[in-house]
Amino acid sequence: MPEQDRKDLTVVGQPLVKVDAAAKVTGQTVFADDLVLPRMAFARLLRSPHPHARIRAIDVSRAAAHPGVLATLVGSELPIPFGILPVSQDEHALALDKVRFVGDPVAAVAAIDEETAEAALALIDVDYEVLPAVMSIDEALAREDVRIHDYGPHGNVHKEVSFDFGQVEEGFAEADHVREDTFFFEGNTHLPLEQHAAVASQGPDGKLTVWSSTQTPHYVHRALAKVLEMPPAHIRVIACPNGGGFGGKSDPFSHELVVAKLSMKTGRPVKVTLTREEVFYCHRGRHPVKMWIRTGLKKDGRITAMHFRTALDGGAYGSYGVASLYYTGALQTVTYEVPRYKFEGVRVFTNKPPCGPKRGHGTPQPRFALECHIDKFCADLGLDPARWRLDNAVAPGTITANQMQVRTIGLRECLERVLAKSGYDAKRGRLGGGRGIGLAGSSYISGAGLPIYWNAMPHSGVQIKIDRGGGVTVFCGSTDIGQGSDSVLAYVVAEELGVAPIDIRVVTGDTDLTPVDLGSYSSRVTLMTGNAAIEAARKLRALVLGAAARKLEVPVERLRAADGRIWDGADSSRGLPFADAAVLAEAAHGTLGAVGSYTPPRSVAKWKGAGVGPTPTYSYSAAAVEVSVDRETGIIRVDKVWIAHDVGRSINPLLVIGQVEGSVYMGLGEALMEEQVFRKGLHKIPSMLEYKSPTTLEMPPVDSILVETLDPQGPYGAKECGQGPLLPVIPALANAVYDAVGVRIDEVPITPEKVLAALDGRYRRPQMPTVAYPETVQVAPLPAAAPATAPAADPALRP
């Protein structure tokens, strides 16, 4: 029976307590900054006070002579560049000749304690030649004379793309109505409660161990090997449990390389813990994006063509930015039918902290634009926006204009359930008194279909061993950032082997001990590690159940296994403990161990750039948000959120609801208040007091609904749930504000100032900059039966 249809599950689907819950509620989880090693020294980084400057000279001699200082470090000692994507290796552990944002690391010190290291930073003399700074998308496009990097097509353009899927102008010619809108999504940051920390220790054998609060130990491993010019086999990266990630700990970081080198220079373990201000500089958060959307429609609301343009403010370095750029154009087509689609995008460098992946990576911005635009064109055509979404949802199995392959799709059911529970139809336009309701749908990937660097290896590997006492240990490179990935591994293996989750030990995120998993990003972990774990566990299940069958003299097909016992399905009194069967199996077969791995199915998409967007399967969400808007103050109160999420199958509904509620919270923060703003090159708000995020008092009640589509690609049918549910919240809120007070704020955050300005007729709508997009690549539709011959990594991401 296909596993997604299984009805006999005993662990999967249960609201079990997380395997690490007891450690977390007793404060015993060991985060990176909780590590203490004998003789440990402490590092601090000197960061640039200028947004853009050339470094004429650095003199560390006074710092080196300071009592208690053990070593200093400057960029020339680690000259090899790095970066998460092979295509943009543009960062250095410490600046070589230029600094590109306030906070760019310039030099480092290791000392006997943190205060000595900090004091020594003040003794480092840096001679800067201050350069003009570029602080916005428009400035970056206009100032071709000020180049932040010397790579990229021209000026401060990092990457530019233009694709036409299916002759979009022919679609516009068929349209009865064409609507254009411009939107702006301000940048915001992850704000994990845990500040990044790393500890490095070079052992007497010359081998290096780095513990870090990272979501991607495998990529940190690769960056360390490259920059330190050490064999990867001599480097061990251990990802500590992350105190929140949200994408902000998925790049290799300067401070990780710096402590490694300082440990090598001092012969001692070296720790660095960033201050909260430094966490704002590490950033890699949501790109500010300007967007223009033009849609052609028939009178009945059918889309004939869509043209989408984006301009991304990338900040000072590449980070995941090329992928982020493609993501701003990738998923518009997987929710509602778009027969012809054109996407043009540009990412520019600015003198600000680098942007990268934050929950929803590059897709919340266009989703905000698209779902607001839908409500607007529905108003133009006199259509009901809820009905439009239901009528135009794509069908299961669709291959979209941009060659994204939709498999199962629960969008319609998500919309229907949210509409029913929220009473949207009865409320829209009728609440009065400054109250309103808004709706939106969305979709997200369950893991990126292709790896970040070119390779033909699996994306996730799992190794399992069974000991003679019946204990099971699962090894996997995945990293628990709070989402519960360790627990999911335990549940899957417990399900397959028929043991209790408590009898499973999970060892994760250790490049010496665990098979590679690419990391906790792109909502890939449950689907990919889950499938790899199933494969490994089934090999062992066959051995253990085979031994039990011989002992019980029962055909193996008749055996059942659950909760540490194996028994005859026809006579439950005939059975034996799992541990006894494991002993019999080891006697018969030798040491009990097995591996499993997972590689996503090949994408049907064949155009260069199609590496971003494909996934084993898409998740779907819908949200309704009800708000009250105070016309005097412009303050928006969120009264309630209803959200439905197509999770494929809940491996653990308790954890899924936790991800949904957390996504709603983060979406509301972005919609209402979270923003990174700069003045004269300076981050205006690098503190948790000034960077406004929702507190307990702003959090509304949330009605979460789980929709199960049992996708054949997912483990037991499961899809992602950690990022997708954020997406519909932001546009649903914007649509609710319009319903409440009749003004359209075409940007986020939707602050009281903007609402008041709009109510007074003073609101200035966002403007799209003039962008010279490159020559359009015409992408022909796939032949009817498309051969699956996509390369193993996207050529656009290759160096």
Place this chain on the structure above:
Amino acid sequence: MDKIRIQLRVNGEDRECLAPVHHTLLEVLREELGLMGTKHGCELGECGTCTVLVDGRPILSCLALPVECEDRAITTVEGMAGVTLHPLQEAFAALGAAQCGYCTPGFLLTAAALLADKPAATRLEIAEATAGNLCRCTGYLKIFEAIELAAERMRSRKRTETGTETETETGTEKARA
């Protein structure tokens, strides 16, 4: 660096250490006394992550000097559990109120102080009491539910212990009934 001798009563134990005169209670708890359960998110009094109890009241240990806390009872998350978990810890674990777990000690201690004052705290009272504690994972809802569940269990245990009937029934209990 000037160091002073500090005597603290932490989780019922008398502890003594030498620490730089300007070190905060947070630093002394973590670095001198090895009580790593107390976390830090900003060290500027903005996030509530480093909350501990001093004489039963929640304070931000990143803004407190240890000398202010001498002769006072300090409780950290390590002092909440004995052989078994505190009802708040049980409820946080059972309901998924700890995702990454980094803000959890601060929330637990803030909630413990609240429930000591108001054993039948309402949802609004819980939200107000914890408004100074930031959490980026949960959206706070599971935390509210866990505090309510723990409060209900603590009241029920107290009733069993004292054999008295309860004075008020909260909405939570009604909902669960």
